[in-house]
Amino acid sequence: ASGAVMGVVMSFGVLHPNAMVMLMFPPIPMKAKWFVVIFLVIEFSAGVVGVSDSVAHFAHLGGMLWGWLLLRYWKKTHQIYY
Template sequence: MNYQSPQYSPNTQFSIFPPAVKHLLIINLLAFVALSTPVVSEYLFTYGALWPIDSGRFGVWQLISYMFLHAGFGHIFFNLFALWMFGQAIENFWGTNRFVLYYFLTGIGAALLHMLIGGGGAPTLGASGAVYGILLAFGMMFPNRPIMLLFPPIPIKAKYFVAIFGAIELVSGLTRTNSGVAHFAHLGGMLVGFILIKYWGLKSEDSYY
């Protein structure tokens, strides 16, 4: 999928690889390589994954570190592709500082909701919660931008695209569909993102025209 982006932002410069997105991509890729290396993979998994509180392995730093570890190529590819695709628009629109704060707060919120509702006994990995927060922000900041789906190849407005994804995650979480997927982490990222956007009083691009 892709979206058609008008060259507009409250900031004067537009970059397809703004600083925060670029560094997040690099750090995630380096962590993925390290996690694939036998020498350090066990250490990273033991201390970096998000473990249940009652597991005896939980550490508060894992609320952040889990976002940089991924379980396989498909996992990291889709997360980083979505982070770049939607994140660069949000960072350019908001600025780097607000984007970074939003990214980590949604990731932490995703972890907390997952632990509270959908945890289970297995550790959790991945940036998906924060990425879903970014997706939510894109739908709220650019609600009428068209996103071209791959299957079927039709355009859909961002606000509807995000609503569909949110509904799928909610139904999947409640019905335990796709066991092993942290649906409530995804929903947690979206929920915290919605709260932050409302609390900060952020406006969509449409309000600037």
């Protein structure tokens, strides 16, 4: 389920890159595009380093990739459902 959520997060960041989002801890406002980029870097780094925290970091990256690919497909076929 977390991979699917990351696909939605990626899609939001692509569709609304300048929307402001607020982190819960620490409470820092940032643009959605930067949130996605930062989260992508953190997940990739944690996956490559092999942090043993029982989190499937590459599943998150896979969800982000599929969200991005699906969004590109929908944009190309003009079938964006939201």
